[in-house]
Amino acid sequence: MGGYGDVQMIDENGIRVDGRGPGDLRPVSIETGVIPVADGSARVIWGTNHAVAAVYGPMECHPRKIQRQDRAVLDVRYNMAPFSTTDRMRPGFNRRSREISKVTADALESVVLLEMYPRCKVRVEIEILCAEAGTRCVGLTAASVALAHAGIPMTDMVVSVASGKINDVVVCDLNKEEDNYGEADLPMGILPNSGELVFLQMDGDLSQAEFQEAWNYNMEAAMVVHQIMVDALKGGDA
Amino acid sequence: MAIPIVPQLLRAHLAELAENDERHDGRARWESRNTELEIGVLRNAEGSAKVRIGDTIVYAGVKFQIMTPYPDRPNQGGLMCSAEIRPVAGPNWEPGPPSPESIELGRVVDRGIRESGCIDVDNLCIIPGEKAWQVILDLFAISDDGNLFDAFALAGIAALKSAMLPEVKFEMSDSDRPLPVSKTPIMCSYHKVGGRFVYDADGREELGGDERIHITLGDDDHVHSLQKGLKGIFTENEFSEIMEHAQSRCKELREMVHNAEEAD
Numbered sequence: 001m002g003g004y005g006d007v008q009m010i011d012e013n014g015i016r017v018d019g020r021g022p023g024d025l026r027p028v029s030i031e032t033g034v035i036p037v038a039d040g041s042a043r044v045i046w047g048t049n050h051a052v053a054a055v056y057g058p059m060e061c062h063p064r065k066i067q068r069q070d071r072a073v074l075d076v077r078y079n080m081a082p083f084s085t086t087d088r089m090r091p092g093f094n095r096r097s098r099e100i101s102k103v104t105a106d107a108l109e110s111v112v113l114l115e116m117y118p119r120c121k122v123r124v125e126i127e128i129l130c131a132e133a134g135t136r137c138v139g140l141t142a143a144s145v146a147l148a149h150a151g152i153p154m155t156d157m158v159v160s161v162a163s164g165k166i167n168d169v170v171v172c173d174l175n176k177e178e179d180n181y182g183e184a185d186l187p188m189g190i191l192p193n194s195g196e197l198v199f200l201q202m203d204g205d206l207s208q209a210e211f212q213e214a215w216n217y218n219m220e221a222a223m224v225v226h227q228i229m230v231d232a233l234k235g236g237d238a
Numbered sequence: 239m240a241i242p243i244v245p246q247l248l249r250a251h252l253a254e255l256a257e258n259d260e261r262h263d264g265r266a267r268w269e270s271r272n273t274e275l276e277i278g279v280l281r282n283a284e285g286s287a288k289v290r291i292g293d294t295i296v297y298a299g300v301k302f303q304i305m306t307p308y309p310d311r312p313n314q315g316g317l318m319c320s321a322e323i324r325p326v327a328g329p330n331w332e333p334g335p336p337s338p339e340s341i342e343l344g345r346v347v348d349r350g351i352r353e354s355g356c357i358d359v360d361n362l363c364i365i366p367g368e369k370a371w372q373v374i375l376d377l378f379a380i381s382d383d384g385n386l387f388d389a390f391a392l393a394g395i396a397a398l399k400s401a402m403l404p405e406v407k408f409e410m411s412d413s414d415r416p417l418p419v420s421k422t423p424i425m426c427s428y429h430k431v432g433g434r435f436v437y438d439a440d441g442r443e444e445l446g447g448d449e450r451i452h453i454t455l456g457d458d459d460h461v462h463s464l465q466k467g468l469k470g471i472f473t474e475n476e477f478s479e480i481m482e483h484a485q486s487r488c489k490e491l492r493e494m495v496h497n498a499e500e501a502d
Binding site for chain 1: 286380
């Protein structure tokens with residue numbers, strides 16, 4: 001991996017390595033009902049990212065000790081398939097996937113009406129089959145669609161997008177090179193109906209002005225992706 | 239895997255249907271569900287395939303690593319095959335270390351491919367005694383409605399046949415070359431449901447059934463792997479009947495792999 005700014009990823013006309021302008025999203029497509037045995041499911045293809053999410057439940061809560069008397073437990077797992085990355089990923093949990101599972105659960109718990117299902121469990125399984133960059137955002141977006149598809153009551157769906165900075169230019173929706181060699185990455189989980197946030201992370205180096213610009217890119221992109229999510233849910237199963 | 243509750247009603251229902259030579263989804267005894275095969279579906283894998291049999295959906299992905307050959311086989315590379323059935327695939331699959339069921343699946347599919355000799359491990363040597371290719375075939379289920387064995391085996395061989403050795407990435411040459419795969423081993427699985435064997439059992443038939451038998455046949459109908467699983471007793475006559483069906487069905491599935499390869 002190179003140092004900051006030593007790979008040229010955007011030209012003087014603002015065209016990025018994959019031909020996008022600074023504010024452009026990668027192509028996004030969403031399908032529902034892709035896992036027939038699940039209670040709700042979704043596939044999100046975002047650039048070359050390919051994620052599937054399944055929802056099982058509400059069901060009896062096992063093990064008993066995690067059961068809550070006043071609400072349901074949301075059991076979220078994010079995982080990358082061994083063939084999803086350039087170098088094979090060893091199967092099983094690692095620190096990264098555990099953290100992403102946790103922040104994804106924290107985001108979804110903020111919108112799912114868990115108190116409607118006391119003592120129950122809702123399982124959310126996110127599997128990344130092909131990873132490019134921004135898999136946590138793609139996974140969280142897929143999980144939201146799968147929860148809606150399963151008919152789990154929510155106040156809103158979470159749309160997640162990451163913007164960042166490459167060669168001192170703020171750009172929307174980082175791809176793989178930009179994520180690896182860029183200077184900053186700002187993933188956000190946005191509730192499109194209110195503009196509120198349920199998920200926020202950032203690493204890198206952004207000035208106050210750059211931070212605001214990246215924030216605005218994420219907000220605009222979230223509205224675009226939200227429409228695709230709604231269309232997928234209204235369009236019926238694959 | 240959580241042990242599902244086997245409803246006695248389901249067992250009784252399946253037995254009743256079997257008496258009239260019927261199945262709960264209207265299929266004939268040797269009929270399979272609709273089977274679809276797609277190859278080259280995942281960009282980051284060096285070879286990949288997706289198989290759908292009814293509501294069972296699996297992916298197979300091939301990755302390569304550089305290994306040091308085993309001291310007793312300095313001119314050979316390696317093949318590793320593993321199956322993962324994560325909780326995404328159904329309500330009864332649980333997180334955690336690989337279950338005995340998924341280990342059995344991976345090993346039975348592995349044996350069929352390995353023993354058919356379709357991958358020439360001598361061809362995978364780079365520098366004798368120092369460097370060789372290790373082929374890693376990962377089988378990954380996303381929806382389990384029965385007969386993961388056949389789905390994995392079909393996706394596995396199709397993914398291998400579409401795999402490219404990543405010689406550019408490892409700075410060994412200017413272009414990638416296809417992984418040589420000389421044969422197409424195919425698996426057919428049978429489940430005893432209501433007292434007689436049926437082909438391609440779905441999730442409910444597996445739940446309310448007894449033992450299962452898996453047969454892998456090569457291009458020339460040679461037998462490369464067999465496995466009997468679960469509690470149950472079967473006769474020689476039952477086995478010959480299965481073997482006869484496997485010979486014709488394997489040909490059809492092999493044709494499907496060849497067609498998908500040509501379309502790719």
